[in-house]
Amino acid sequence: xxxxxxxxxxxxxxxxxxxxxxxxxxxxxxxxxxxxxxxxxxxxxxxxxxxxxxxxxxxxxxxxxxxxxxxxxxxxxxxxxxxxxxxxxxxxxxxxxxxxxxxxxxxxxxxxxxxxxxxxxxxxxxxxxxxxxxxxxxxxxxxxxxxxxxxxxxxxxxxxxxxxxxxxxxxxxxxxxxxxxxxxxxxxxxxxxxxxxxxxxxxxxxxxxxxxxxxxxxxxxxxxxxxxxxxxxxxxxxxxxxxxxxxxxxxxxxxx
Amino acid sequence: xxxxxxxxxxxxxxxxxxxxxxxxxxxxxxxxxxxxxxxxxxxxxxxxxxxxxxxxxxxxxxxxxxxxxxxxxxxxxxxxxxxxxxxxxxxxxxxxxxxxxxxxxxxxxxxxxxxxxxxxxxxxxxxxxxxxxxxxxxxxxxxxxxxxxxxxxxxxxxxxxxxxxxxxxxxxxxxxxxxxxxxxxxxxxxxxxxxxxxxxxxxxxxxxxxxxxxxxxxxxxxxxxxxxxxxxxxxxxxxxxxxxxxxxxxxxxxxxxxxxxxxxxxxxxxxxxxxxxxxxxxxxxxxxxxxxxxxxxxxxxxxxxxxxxxxxxxxxxxxxxxxxxxxxxxxxxxxxxxxxxxxxxxxxxxxxxxxxxxxxxxxxxxxxxxxxxxxxxxxxxxxxxxxxxxxxxxxxxxxxxxxxxxxxxxxxxxxxxxxxxxxxxxxxxxxxxxxxxxxxxxxxxxxxxxxxxxxxxxxxxxxx
Numbered sequence: 138x139x140x141x142x143x144x145x146x147x148x149x150x151x152x153x154x155x156x157x158x159x160x161x162x163x164x165x166x167x168x169x170x171x172x173x174x175x176x177x178x179x180x181x182x183x184x185x186x187x188x189x190x191x192x193x194x195x196x197x198x199x200x201x202x203x204x205x206x207x208x209x210x211x212x213x214x215x216x217x218x219x220x221x222x223x224x225x226x227x228x229x230x231x232x233x234x235x236x237x238x239x240x241x242x243x244x245x246x247x248x249x250x251x252x253x254x255x256x257x258x259x260x261x262x263x264x265x266x267x268x269x270x271x272x273x274x275x276x277x278x279x280x281x282x283x284x285x286x287x288x289x290x291x292x293x294x295x296x297x298x299x300x301x302x303x304x305x306x307x308x309x310x311x312x313x314x315x316x317x318x319x320x321x322x323x324x325x326x327x328x329x330x331x332x333x334x335x336x337x338x339x340x341x342x343x344x345x346x347x348x349x350x351x352x353x354x355x356x357x358x359x360x361x362x363x364x365x366x367x368x369x370x371x372x373x374x375x376x377x378x379x380x381x382x383x384x385x386x387x388x389x390x391x392x393x
Numbered sequence: 394x395x396x397x398x399x400x401x402x403x404x405x406x407x408x409x410x411x412x413x414x415x416x417x418x419x420x421x422x423x424x425x426x427x428x429x430x431x432x433x434x435x436x437x438x439x440x441x442x443x444x445x446x447x448x449x450x451x452x453x454x455x456x457x458x459x460x461x462x463x464x465x466x467x468x469x470x471x472x473x474x475x476x477x478x479x480x481x482x483x484x485x486x487x488x489x490x491x492x493x494x495x496x497x498x499x500x501x502x503x504x505x506x507x508x509x510x511x512x513x514x515x516x517x518x519x520x521x522x523x524x525x526x527x528x529x530x531x532x533x534x535x536x537x538x539x540x541x542x543x544x545x546x547x548x549x550x551x552x553x554x555x556x557x558x559x560x561x562x563x564x565x566x567x568x569x570x571x572x573x574x575x576x577x578x579x580x581x582x583x584x585x586x587x588x589x590x591x592x593x594x595x596x597x598x599x600x601x602x603x604x605x606x607x608x609x610x611x612x613x614x615x616x617x618x619x620x621x622x623x624x625x626x627x628x629x630x631x632x633x634x635x636x637x638x639x640x641x642x643x644x645x646x647x648x649x650x651x652x653x654x655x656x657x658x659x660x661x662x663x664x665x666x667x668x669x670x671x672x673x674x675x676x677x678x679x680x681x682x683x684x685x686x687x688x689x690x691x692x693x694x695x696x697x698x699x700x701x702x703x704x705x706x707x708x709x710x711x712x713x714x715x716x717x718x719x720x721x722x723x724x725x726x727x728x729x730x731x732x733x734x735x736x737x738x739x740x741x742x743x744x745x746x747x748x749x750x751x752x753x754x755x756x757x758x759x760x761x762x763x764x765x766x767x768x769x770x771x772x773x774x775x776x777x778x779x780x781x782x783x784x785x786x787x788x789x790x791x792x793x794x795x796x797x798x799x800x801x802x803x804x805x806x807x808x809x810x811x812x813x814x815x816x817x818x819x820x821x822x823x824x825x826x827x828x829x830x831x832x833x834x835x836x837x838x839x840x841x842x843x844x845x846x847x848x849x850x851x852x853x854x855x856x857x
Contacts, residue, residue: 153847155801159811160840162847181851186801192794194755196777196786200798207802290757319714323754325790328829330402330752335836336409336718337754340419366837 141252144264148178150215152208152229152254154222155187156358164358167385168221168257171270174388184211188220190228193236195325202236209233209246217264218254221381222357223288226256231291256288258356258380262297272387274307281313281350283341283364283377285357289317298356298380305387313353314344322363338367345375353377394514394542398725398737398746405723405752414552414720418544421551422711428657429708429762433650435659448650449766451643452702455604459692459701462604462637463683469607470681473669478682483513486684490515490596490629491522493680497627499524499594505611505618506530507598508546508705509631509684511727512740515596526596527588529617531581538565544721544729546707547655552720585617595621595676599632600704601647602681605640608668609681612652612661619663628667628676634683635692635701647704650764655706687740696775700735702765709759709769715752724749731759731769738776747785750776793829808848815842 149172153165165181172179189204208229212218220226233247261267280302288294303310321327321337328334341364345353355361355377364377385391397404408414433441455462467477480486494502502524504510516537519526528537532550536543539561543549550558555574562568568580597618601610609630611618622628638644652658670679691697710716710730721729726737726746734753738746750773759769780786800810817823818841823830833839845853 155807158847159814159842162843162845162850165847166850181848183848183852184804186804186807189801192798194774194777195790195794196750196774196779196781197794197798198778198781200794203798204801207804211804286754286756286758290761319754319756319758321714321754323756325829326751326754328832330405330748331832331835332402332406332409333715333718333752334754336415337714338837340714340718362840363837366833366839369838370836 144217144253144255144260147216148180149217149219149260150212151179151181152185152188152212152218152220152225153181154220154225154358156362157221160362161358161379164221164379164381167379167381168219170385170388171381172219175265175267175270182211182215186211188225188228190225190232191324193228193232198236205233205236205247206243209243209250212250213246215250215253217260218250219257219260220254221257221379222359223256223285223292223294224357224359226254226259227287227291229254256292256294256356258298258301259288259292259294261301268300269304270301270384270387272305272384274305274383274387275391277307277309278352279309279311279350280383281345281348281353282310282316283313283320283353283355283360284317285355285360286317286319288356294356298354301384302354302380305384308383308387310354311348311350313348313350315340320360320363322360324359327363334363335367338363342367342371342373345377346373351375352383354380354383356380394511394727396726396737396741396745398741398749400725401723401748401752404725405719408719408723413554413557414722415718417552417554417557418720419717421545421548422717425548425656425707425711426762429654429711432653432657432659444646444650444653445764445766447646448704448764449702451638451646452704452765453699455638455643456635456692456698456701458639459634459637462639463634466602466604466607466637469604470669471607473607474679475607475669476678476680478680480682480684480686482686486513486631486682486686487515487518489680489682491518493627493629494519494522494524494594497594497678499627501588501592502526502594502596503588503592503621503625504528504533504596505598505613505621506533506549507596507631508543508727509598509633509686510596511543512686513631513684515631527585527592529585529588529621530613531578531615531617534581534585535561538562542722542727545710546705546728546732548707552722589617589620589624592621592625594627594629595623595625597622597628597630599630599636599681600651601644602632602637603639603641603644603666604637606668608641608666610644610648611665611667612648612663613665614656614658614662616663619665622665622667623671623675626676627678627680628670629680629682630667631682631684634685634688635703651704651706654708654762654764691736691739694739697735697739697772699767700732700739700772702767703732703736704765706764708762708764712758712762713753714756714758715754719752724752731773732767735769735772735776743776743779743783744785747780750780808846811842811846818842
């Protein structure tokens with residue numbers, strides 16, 4: 138990793154991710170509300186689209202580069218970039234610098250962007266050093282936590298998200314069996330090999346079903362879509378929610 | 394061995410719907426995974442990391458010096474009385490073997506476990522030449538009598554439950570019903586003992602070759618490796634050229650991580666270091682056949698050279714959620730799991746194993762557990778790129794990616810595209826034409842698009 142400038146006291150440019158933009162706008166709004174609650178100025182650069190990972194992970198590097206360049210264009214002047222996804226943040230931090238290795242115009246931009254990009258909970262806990270957001274959920278709840286793979290293994294996110302959640306009043310975090318094993322999503326893998334992906338999901342669902350919590354919390358909307366897709370199909374009452382949505386419910390002015 | 398890797402999806406689906414394989418593999422891999430974790434961090438997690446780093450460097454150094462180390466090993470082996478032979482491909486390796494068999498008039502071959510002999514389908518060649526060949530690793534033996542191939546690098550029979558194994562032994566070698574595993578093993582031992590005594594040629598692989606001494610290192614748990622390399626008068630070892638390490642010291646480093654990563658043992662039950670033929674009771678003739686069979690090609694492509702650092706411990710297979718779900722046979726060749734998804738296309742040709750690099754969710758568990766820190770997810774990504782570059786992709790994906798690229802390059806189109814997708818899904822257009830969403834929806838629901846996208850909501854918020 139490149140040395141990262143401290144994000145303290147700087148305005149945040151939010152990259153919501155394509156899936157949050159179209160399917161889960163509430164997650165994006167939750168991030169905005171939490172950051173604004175902390176007194177941080179948030180901007181949403183309108184030129185943003187996708188990080189390019191679907192193409193990159195499928196081997197379509199030229200297509201991925203076009204889309205990544207759109208990201209760089211949209212965020213070229215940002216001071217701090219926050220993304221509510223470990224997977225998209227890993228794409229920006231790890232792949233952009235090499236993806237533009239032969240491009241003198243965009244390579245330095247990619248390097249700089251990689252150094253100022255943070256996953257949402259990483260930004261709060263590592264970047265700002267916040268462990269307690271002083272939030273209170275409307276009612277007591279037990280949560281299980283699923284560590285999404287790319288955040289865990291590519292960004293090395295530790296227990297930051299869990300800490301933020303367990304320091305929230307009325308929230309109790311209890312560990313999920315094989316919480317660090319993949320849910321089977323894997324981007325295009327989920328549709329290229331649907332039965333393998335679903336078999337992996339089934340194992341995850343069995344662990345969720347035997348857990349005491351009604352709600353599983355995770356940091357990636359894509360993994361959440363996979364897990365909820367299975368839970369919903371199997372008529373389970375349990376659901377997976379994004380960490381930002383859960384935390385935002387603890388804000389003082391949350392409309393329930 | 395016949396390559397069936399292009400059928401990965403069908404083979405995986407069969408394994409998944411059958412259910413027995415994932416059940417057995419799931420149990421076996423999880424047990425091994427947990428044992429590895431315990432053994433590698435027994436002193437402390439930091440100590441485990443240090444062992445991995447040291448091992449990774451030992452293998453990388455060996456790879457950097459591979460050509461000279463091979464020559465050094467050959468010179469030392471020759472001095473020790475070992476006959477060294479080189480095989481560029483499977484056919485040449487088998488020719489060498491048949492020559493040796495003929496020279497010593499061998500009739501009965503006893504083998505200890507060796508993945509490289511699976512690669513070259515040695516047993517078929519021997520049987521065709523009228524030579525009796527018996528696998529003496531217990532798992533391999535059971536697979537052989539049931540006409541199957543190993544599905545895991547170190548636990549060849551991981552895909553079978555105890556009940557299934559019992560059934561095979563009852564059906565194929567006349568075992569009476571025996572309840573416990575120990576009695577079943579005792580029955581197999583009686584059968585195998587006869588084979589060991591009858592064998593006039595022993596075949597083994599090697600876990601490591603030490604260049605500075607010309608030694609052959611073998612680690613086993615059943616003792617069959619020692620029998621095979623000491624009882625018959627002739628011993629032939631098949632060795633992939635990448636098994637080489639520079640020094641005894643490097644061997645000491647690597648032999649600490651191999652059993653810990655593979656089975657969670659600090660040390661295997663048997664460790665053999667063989668320096669040459671023996672003239673007072675052991676094998677009088679010792680041959681080492683260095684097998685290339687595509688390895689030089691991997692070596693020459695710097696994106697994948699590191700794949701040759703693999704010490705064949707199977708930890709990546711145990712950690713891989715895809716492998717756990719499908720078992721090793723689905724990969725259609727010798728090596729399953731993440732390392733198989735990388736080396737199979739490289740060894741047999743990417744056109745013969747196109748689905749394998751995509752048989753991964755890129756979760757990264759394989760890299761995390763690899764004792765020599767091979768960046769398998771990175772190689773899978775590079776292979777996927779190779780597949781696209783070499784045009785082994787489907788038209789549907791090429792077209793989808795092109796369209797997606799156009800849409801994402803323009804925020805306007807992106808927003809319109811989102812609206813169009815929402816409208817299309819609302820009226821169920823996805824049910825009319827085959828598309829990735831149909832694959833998704835076989836076993837999973839897909840959420841509705843939001844009535845208002847984030848950017849719409851943001852725009853409204855800003856204009857307030």
